[in-house]
Amino acid sequence: MSNTHSWPAGPPVRPARSAPPKWPWGAFAVASALFLLTWALCWFNANVVNEDLQNYCADLHTQSFPPEKTCVTGNGTVTGANAGWVTAAFFTSATLSGASLAGALTLQFAARVGYSSGR
Numbered sequence: 001m002s003n004t005h006s007w008p009a010g011p012p013v014r015p016a017r018s019a020p021p022k023w024p025w026g027a028f029a030v031a032s033a034l035f036l037l038t039w040a041l042c043w044f045n046a047n048v049v050n051e052d053l054q055n056y057c058a059d060l061h062t063q064s065f066p067p068e069k070t071c072v073t074g075n076g077t078v079t080g081a082n083a084g085w086v087t088a089a090f091f092t093s094a095t096l097s098g099a100s101l102a103g104a105l106t107l108q109f110a111a112r113v114g115y116s117s118g119r
Helices: 023-049 084-113
Strands: 060-064 067-072
Touching: 023 067, 023 084
Parallel strands: none
Antiparallel strands: 060 067
């Protein structure tokens, strides 16, 4: 009788870990760049364009996030406000930046501990 069993030559080999995808970090970089650009536009509008608004406005409103100085006149006219699309881009890019950072860190952690999605 011959022995037909083959025994492995060493300990079992673990499959190689796959690297985490790079696109979440790219999404984070793009969203952060857009956030910083819109913040700079809002700051420029509040502190350079509307610098002297407080000198002639009786009802001055300021806010810091996003930076804005506005003057409301008696008839309800608003002067000095940021454009609506800039404010929307500001908050959207801030949200996307936070979400993409959370996703990138989650994928980085999953790759580090060896989680596999089955692909």
